[in-house]
Amino acid sequence: MKSGRREFLKLGVAATAAVALSRARASAQGTAARVVIVGGGFAGASCARALRQADSRIAVTLVEPSPTFTACPFSNAVIAGLRELRAQQFTYERVAADGIVIARTTATAVDAQARSVTLADGTRLSYDRLVLAPGIEIRWGALPGYDQAATAQMPHAWQAGEQTLLLRRQLEAMDDGGLVVISAPANPFRCPPGPYERASLIAHYLKTKKPKSKLIVLDAKDAFSKQRLFQQAWSELYPGLLEWVPLSKGGSVTSVDAATRTLVTDFGRHQAKVANVIPPQKAGRIADVAGVTDRSGWCPIDPATFESKLQPGVHVIGDAAIAGAMPKSAFAANSQAKTCAAAVARLVTGGAPSAPKLINTCYSLVAPDYGISVAGVYQPSGGQLAEVPGSGGVSPADAPRATRAAEAVLAEAWFRTITDEIFG
């Protein structure tokens, strides 16, 4: 029994080595290594282009059903009437021009053992490496009363597009003096400072257009990203208009009633004229289908290659991944995508990935001319992505308004730059 098992293991290792060798050889002989990427957002589209740049022999297929990508960063400015949605939208023409095959459909199944992905039309794509970049999915059922039908009354606007426009129209239709309520979820979720940037820009809209109105943020947490900077700016810009209710003061929303736009907490009920529910989230659906999510609903990965800890040959990048200290941001997704692409380019030719270093920079607007940021540098440490000690942090608390104005300009420049790199 013992020796039988040993023989089996040996065979297994030999078989794995043979497969690896044949893949490496295939590539060396000019037969293209095949990489399939699912999801064409900041992570997936970045990875596709970075792979082609790293090695133009790699055949890259990007599976993405939508002909247009609608970016979430800066969509809070759309909600506040400061920007149009088309400024958030990008097509895949330049991505395709890099020689990337775009499959305009959804992936429905993954067979990690056979290394194949099944598409909605039944097509099976074989791959040497699969990269999943599915972003987030709303965790339906986690907040009683908040189902897909409820999003028509109480938009989440946490996946940019129609939901973004709906929330904007609701704010525009509201009479002066109305109550706006935002509910923010517990960690982890997409864009940690996002709910507070949104609260800030909605407060800016109310202050300038409907000054008798009030905005309440009901929070399932007692602390949040860039908190001191946000709160300092709120007391300066929006005193009496914006109220943040933390978990310990009864901020956690336990259920909602969409028909009456009511949010219920342990401490009371808030009937809003406009209600924005930012619900609990998890990794996009295909991650679950592929078996790369753990009990948290997110995807554990190797911090150097972003290969799943649950399924070999499958990598997960962007918001869906559990990236240790790295937040779920567009910048982080882009940085992870390039790291993953470099690792995959090495792996498909039989090489060894090198130790990476990643960066995140996130700007938030508190007003159109008032920006704040958080930045960090990350490296693998103890099996996770950890912040490099002594690096990173948020904008200084005592900075003059000129610095805030400069960061607002840098925020827009960042958006132009990163979207040009990915879609331009």
Add this chain to the structure above:
Amino acid sequence: MVRFVAAAIGFVSIAAAVVASAEPPAGAAACSGCHPASARVTSPVPRLAGRDAAAIVKAMQDFRSGTRTGTVMDRIAKGFTDEEIQAIAAWYATQK
């Protein structure tokens, strides 16, 4: 055996050095999140491609030590060693 391993490591590091001339070194790929890769992008943030390596090294060291104030670069520079900064600067100097 020990000698074989040492030789193998030596081979790997030489191979890594050769590859590094084409492949971005650790950290370099992330810069283009803010520093435009393309000249068609309008930004107050400078492009890095083709810049003098010594100038990039000096800027990073000054941001790191605090002799030059930045908005985010002071915070980011503190995450990189001298060796990493030199490798990133050398790589960008060769880019177009």
